[in-house]
Amino acid sequence: MYNQQRINEILEWFSNWAMPWTYILETFAQAGLTVQETAVIESIWEEVNAPAHWVEPSFQSNEHLMTTALKEKYSWLSERAIRNLYNGASYMWK
Numbered sequence: 467m468y469n470q471q472r473i474n475e476i477l478e479w480f481s482n483w484a485m486p487w488t489y490i491l492e493t494f495a496q497a498g499l500t501v502q503e504t505a506v507i508e509s510i511w512e513e514v515n516a517p518a519h520w521v522e523p524s525f526q527s528n529e530h531l532m533t534t535a536l537k538e539k540y541s542w543l544s545e546r547a548i549r550n551l552y553n554g555a556s557y558m559w560k
Contacts, residue, residue, distance in 0.1 A: 470542045476507065477547035480554075489554030513539060514555045517550040530558070 476496050478487050491512055494504065519532040529552055536548055543551075 468500065468506050473503060473506055473510075474542075474547045476503065477510075477550055478544060480547035480550055483553060486554055488495075489557075491548065492553075510536070510540060510543070510551065511555075514551045515558065520559045528559070538550045 476493060476499070479496070480492060482488060482492075484520075493507065513535060514532055516532075516535070519535060520528050532552055532555070533548055536543055536551070
């Protein structure tokens with residue numbers, strides 16, 4: 467089992483937004499990540515980067531689509547974790 471609070475802390479800690487391309491790499495480089503935590507973060511990152519949130523034409527923003535999907539699937543994610551995930555992914559989709 468994984469600790470949801472720890473996952474939030476791991477996703478929240480990043481602050482080097484001058485280099486957003488390093489977000490996910492540095493997130494996975496966190497010391498002490500368990501196999502379960504890594505798997506959950508990988509699953510969340512896959513959801514964040516789902517093409518439907520980024521390339522489908524919609525009246526809704528990419529951020530709204532991604533945030534809504536995350537809140538439905540991972541209701542325990544904090545707002546800051548979601549914001550960081552969006553910031554990291556949006557750089558990847560530019």
